[in-house]
Amino acid sequence: MNIHLSRLALLATLSAPLAYGQAAPPNIVIMLYDNLAYGELGSYGGGVIRGAETPRIDRLAEEGIRLTNFNVEAQCTPSRSALLTGRFSIRSGTYRVPRAGAPDGLTLWEQTLAELLSARGYATGIWGKWHLGSSEARFPTHQGFDEWYGVPRTYDEVMWSGSDQASDLTPAMGSKQGWNENLVPAQYIYEARKDEAPSQVKKLDLASKRTLDAELTERATAFIKRNAAAGKPFFAYIPFSLPHMPTQPNPEFAGKTGNGSWADSLAEMDHRAGQVLDALKAAGVEQNTLVILASDNGGEATYPWRGANGPWRGTYFTAMEAGLRAPFILRWPGHVPAGKVSNEIVHIVDLYTTLAHAAGAEVPKDRAVDGVDQMALFSGQQANSNREGFPAYVADRLTAVKWRNWKLHFIQQDEMYDIPQTLAFPRLYNLLTDLREEHDLMIGNTWILKPTMEVVGGFKASLEKYPPIEAGTPDPYTPASR
Structure with missing residues (x-):
């Protein structure tokens, strides 16, 4: 089917009545922090013990639901893909962080x-x-977004500008050995609007990253106020840069806590969240706005920016709990009760389906969508999640599977820089009694193979029915006839 006709057919199906009985569709705000580990926020056991209290975010947690078993994918690109498509990233060819120079990204066939x-x-x-x-x-303005201000790839690239000079990030190397812009061009912060050519605003470097979150907040809050005044429902997606390495605060926050750059950055993160929340209140739309605050990954693995993952072991880029579990807070006044805490399994793919239904939209039916609607859990209508487990891929490797309180590992990799080791026999952990995944319980519990392998088998069967898109697939993409 022609890709444009396919999109028109999809749009024609999106006339369903609004879900959950609301009088008007809710505004939706997602504040996604970059590699914010499970144990950083005060409401997750961090805050003051990490050098900075997080009062605004902690108050948000008291006003809605806080999840202790919210799961993401192992890397930045896979998690963001899962959030925006409702599909595990192995399906869409976005299962690893792209390397500079290689084809990357979502095909335009995906419905974000x-x-x-x-x-x-x-x-x-x-x-x-x-x-x-x-x-x-x-770019995002070709995939459903009216406007964008930000970077196409990753913040690792800001360190290029520090590789040939004395800095607190990398040792002086000399210009011949360091980064040369003539060999590898600088990356840029872009501004773009739908149906218009994007523009390069300024170089992405150490200085511009420090002030980026302030700019993101300013632009996002202006968008909120503008659309609230016009009475138009809005979706504001704010993937902040902090605390992605190099974890450096805005100059206004440098030295604010007296506890170093990490604590200063944590204080800035809390402040930016507060600015967004204040904008919603000032615009008079606080009561009809569904707010999510979450992280795309577990904490950084590289010293001195290593994150605090609370009780969990491991790092991101692995299927250890420290790589999968991330903070998640949702507030929706009148729909989600205040002060609710749940340890039920929720996956980042579920946000796609849940938010689509909250807005009265239907998810596509011509492809595999992995996300399930979790609003009954969030609203307190039911105690249990609508999912019991999920397969955990690290890049294109099926590394583990979670089912209820159990975790079955097929590949052992504790930290990002460890070599993945295929196990001769899977290792099984009870995540209630062994938070750090240290005691293999497979012997005596081989019964667990049946339900966990049913999760794996069901997913692999869906890959047969809906073959995954290979990484680097160009547009236009059309699935093979089934």
Whole structure:
């Protein structure tokens, strides 16, 4: 089927009545922090013990639901892809962070959450890291967003500018050995609007990253106020840069806590969240706005920016709990009770389906969508999650599977820089009695193979029915006939 006809057919299906009985579709705000580990926020056992209290975020947690078993994918690109498509990233060819120079990103065949909401009359905007396509044809303004200000790829690249000079990030190496812009061009912060050519605003470097979150907040809050005044529902997606390495605060926050750059950055993160929340209140839309604050990954693995993952062992880029579990807070006044805490399994793919239904949109039916609607859990209508488990891929390797309180590992990799080791026999952990995944309980519990392998088998069967898109697949992409 022609890709444009396919999109028109999808849009024609998005006339369902609004879900959950609300009088008007909710505004949706997602604040996604970059590699914010499980144990950083005060509401997750961090805050003051990490050198900075987080009062605004902690108050948000008291006003809605806080999840202790919210799961993401192992890397930045896979998690962002899962959030915006409702599909495990192995399906869409976005299962690893792309390397500079290689084809990357979502095919335009994918239907992003922004596209679903735009079809329902939402204004849509993204401020921050995209990481789902570094070519202009795959920028967010070609995939459902009306406006964007941010970077196409990753913040690692800001360190290029520190590789040939004395800095607190890398040792002086000399210009011949260091980064040369003539060999590898600088990366840029972009501004783009739908149906317009994007523009390069300024270079992405150490200095511009320090002030980026302030800019993202300023632009996002202006968007909120503008659309609230116009009475137009909006989707504001704010993937902040902090605390992604190099974890350096805005100059206004440098030295604020007296506890170093990490604590100063944590204080800034709390402040930026507060600014967004204040904008919603000032615009008079606080009561009809669904707010999510979450992280895309577990904490950084590299010293001195290593994150605090609470009780969990490991790092991101692995299927250890420290790589999968991330903070998640959701507030929706009148729909989600205040002060609720749940340890039920929720996966980042579930946000796609849940938010689409909250806005009165239907998810596509011509492809595999892994996300399930979790609003009954969030609202307190039911105690249990609508999912019992999920397969955990690290890049394109099926590394583990979670089912209820159990975790079965097929590949052992504790930390990002460890070599993945295929296990001769899977290792089984009870995540209630062994938070650090140290005691293999497979002997005596081989019964667990049946339900866990049913999760794996069901997923692999769906890959047969809906073959995954290979990484680097160009547009236009059309699935093979089934």
